[in-house]
Amino acid sequence: MDDDDPRRRPRIDGSRQWEVFYRDASAEPMRHVGSVSAPSEDLATEQARTLFGDGDADLWLAPADEFLRLGGNDLAAKGEGSSGGAENRDAGGDARGAENGVSAE
Structure with a gap:
């Protein structure tokens, strides 16, 4: 922002x-x-x-x-055509850390 x-x-x-x-x-x-x-x-x-x-x-x-915001949702990207974060989910469907290549498994 x-x-x-x-x-x-x-x-x-x-x-x-x-x-x-x-x-x-x-x-x-x-x-x-x-x-x-x-x-x-x-x-x-x-x-x-x-x-x-x-x-x-x-x-x-x-x-x-x-x-200072660390991690979490990118609020600026939410208004730029995001489809609810589905593209940031890992293979198990978990959105936590997916943007950094981290899996919850």
Whole structure:
């Protein structure tokens, strides 16, 4: 995806998109619960607490543009005539790792 791709732009012009991770208790794993758009870390924190967390919950925020996607689906290719990924399946019909020549067997 290039920088002009609308999927990479914040929802509000001039604001940065922040990914929000949440857990109720320290024994639980963090889980992605959504995102907020805000021009600063402080405002993103305020929005995340309002939308996703209570006073005792752990919240982690990270700028969305700082994430590096490794593996998984190529979302850009989905809109370019992909037939649902069938061409990326290995001989056993498994799509995991097929693009890298890795078989699930």
